[in-house]
Amino acid sequence: MEVEDFSVPGFAQHASFQLGKGEILGFAGHVGAGRTELMERLVGLRPGRGVIRINGKPTLFPHVDASLKAGIAYLSEDRKGKGLLLAEDLRVNLTLASLDKFRRWFQIDRAKERVALQGAIGEFDIRAGRKDMLVGQLSGGNQQKLLLAKMMMTDPSIIIIDEPTRGIDIGTKEQIYKFIAVLAAQGRSIIVVSSEMQELIGICDRIMVMRSGRIVGAVTGEHMNENEVVVLATGVKSGEAA
Amino acid sequence: MTDLAADTRKVQKSWKDIDLRAVAPFVALALLLMLGAIANPNFMSIDNLLNVITRSAFIAIIAVGATFVISAGGLDLSVGSMVAFVASLMIMFMNSGVIADPATMLVVATALAIVIGAACSVANGLITTAGSIEPFIATLGTKGIYRSLTTWLSQGGAITLRSPDIHSLYRPAYFGALLRVPVPIIIIIVVTAAVGAFVLHRTRYGRHVLAVGSNEDVARYSGIPVERVRTITYVIQGLCVAVACLLYVPRLGSTSAAICANTPTVITQR
Numbered sequence: 388m389e390v391e392d393f394s395v396p397g398f399a400q401h402a403s404f405q406l407g408k409g410e411i412l413g414f415a416g417h418v419g420a421g422r423t424e425l426m427e428r429l430v431g432l433r434p435g436r437g438v439i440r441i442n443g444k445p446t447l448f449p450h451v452d453a454s455l456k457a458g459i460a461y462l463s464e465d466r467k468g469k470g471l472l473l474a475e476d477l478r479v480n481l482t483l484a485s486l487d488k489f490r491r492w493f494q495i496d497r498a499k500e501r502v503a504l505q506g507a508i509g510e511f512d513i514r515a516g517r518k519d520m521l522v523g524q525l526s527g528g529n530q531q532k533l534l535l536a537k538m539m540m541t542d543p544s545i546i547i548i549d550e551p552t553r554g555i556d557i558g559t560k561e562q563i564y565k566f567i568a569v570l571a572a573q574g575r576s577i578i579v580v581s582s583e584m585q586e587l588i589g590i591c592d593r594i595m596v597m598r599s600g601r602i603v604g605a606v607t608g609e610h611m612n613e614n615e616v617v618v619l620a621t622g623v624k625s626g627e628a629a
Numbered sequence: 630m631t632d633l634a635a636d637t638r639k640v641q642k643s644w645k646d647i648d649l650r651a652v653a654p655f656v657a658l659a660l661l662l663m664l665g666a667i668a669n670p671n672f673m674s675i676d677n678l679l680n681v682i683t684r685s686a687f688i689a690i691i692a693v694g695a696t697f698v699i700s701a702g703g704l705d706l707s708v709g710s711m712v713a714f715v716a717s718l719m720i721m722f723m724n725s726g727v728i729a730d731p732a733t734m735l736v737v738a739t740a741l742a743i744v745i746g747a748a749c750s751v752a753n754g755l756i757t758t759a760g761s762i763e764p765f766i767a768t769l770g771t772k773g774i775y776r777s778l779t780t781w782l783s784q785g786g787a788i789t790l791r792s793p794d795i796h797s798l799y800r801p802a803y804f805g806a807l808l809r810v811p812v813p814i815i816i817i818i819v820v821t822a823a824v825g826a827f828v829l830h831r832t833r834y835g836r837h838v839l840a841v842g843s844n845e846d847v848a849r850y851s852g853i854p855v856e857r858v859r860t861i862t863y864v865i866q867g868l869c870v871a872v873a874c875l876l877y878v879p880r881l882g883s884t885s886a887a888i889c890a891n892t893p894t895v896i897t898q899r
Contacts, residue, residue: 452852463850
């Protein structure tokens with residue numbers, strides 16, 4: 388995927404970057420650098436300009452439905468407010484973004500939904516006391532795993548994860564890193580937006596650094612250390628624009 | 630740990646899991662029935678109960694539509710005025726005599742009522758979604774508009790179905806019975822079961838409605854076309870209003886600008 392000259396009024400200007408197949412690309416920067424807003428524009432959640440090329444074909448998504456159909460899934464950083472319906476059970480949440488797959492005539496195939504839930508619970512190690520419990524009663528880590536499972540139901544080739552480990556325990560964090568690595572090994576491309584520098588350095592192949600709505604640099608290989616990233620994020624030194 | 634938690638919850642399920650808010654309306658209904666039975670022993674007779682249900686059919690059908698609108702986080706205050714407006718246009722059309730054959734006339738008038746109901750509700754839906762005006766304000770406005778149009782159409786008086794042929798043909802829609810069950814009761818069951826329960830709980834669209842009402846942001850982030858889902862709830866409401874009209878007109882064969890003034894309040898008070 389290539390992203391060319393993306394602008395989100397008030398949040399990001401002229402952002403361009405490339406994402407390879409199976410690559411894990413990190414987005415670092417301070418809170419308010421425009422990372423979330425840029426990603427939300429990519430999947431069609433905000434107004435703004437720019438071009439996305441997937442396999443060379445230029446597009447710009449008008450809404451999330453279009454980006455999901457094109458194989459791009461975005462996991463919001465706000466899992467309680469924008470990711471999951473807290474007052475519904477696991478099954479309803481799991482299939483919400485992929486209900487087309489559970490259609491039988493005019494109905495939703497509940498048996499198929501239950502099978503999918505069983506599969507997701509196993510694959511993503513979601514620990515729920517009861518399958519019909521409300522998602523609001525799950526721990527933060529299990530909610531995050533359910534959100535990942537929900538978006539994976541759409542079978543995306545590009546996954547954008549915003550703050551994947553915010554407010555979850557250390558054991559679940561490690562599990563999430565493992566899931567991300569597995570998804571990348573399957574040939575899916577992944578963008579991780581995070582404010583935790585160590586996390587990005589640990590799991591990413593490459594890190595883009597944003598400051599005040601602009602991509603100010605990229606770090607890879609041996610340059611991928613906290614020092615380089617902080618220097619770019621604070622603007623002490625302006626690196627070569629990617 | 631999780632097993633233990635699951636076990637305790639299972640034990641509690643019998644009593645504490647009962648949702649009082651879901652049970653409350655039925656308790657209130659039972660109390661009302663008891664009050665009626667005490668006031669007059671004839672109240673609990675089958676004939677009287679059928680009569681009460683038949684007269685409530687009209688409200689029940691509109692309430693099914695309101696369930697969709699409210700579930701998606703909207704509100705429609707204009708339903709009562711919409712009934713008056715649709716019923717007036719329907720009777721005026723049947724009085725116009727453009728179609729001589731009463732049966733054909735009745736079929737066309739029925740179709741017309743449904744189209745007008747849908748058109749009125751599309752207006753409501755688009756004003757609140759595309760126009761992003763609060764549904765309370767928007768439907769309060771359209772309520773006034775539909776009511777005024779009815780007053781104007783009826784010249785401040787009543788509009789009465791003049792053709793006795795059409796009226797006698799149409800009467801069974803309200804007064805008729807199938808296997809001794811009055812037609813309006815059959816229509817309530819069909820509308821509630823088929824439209825209400827099936828669409829809301831079994832279809833993809835119903836799931837979308839509940840998601841939009843539960844959390845609009847989650848719905849949008851999940852790729853659900855929030856505005857379209859909301860607009861369609863208003864259309865369902867309009868179609869329910871039209872069906873209710875079809876039952877209202879044969880009962881008296883007459884309408885005026887004053888009918889159903891309190892309908893939205895009756896329905897939206899939960």
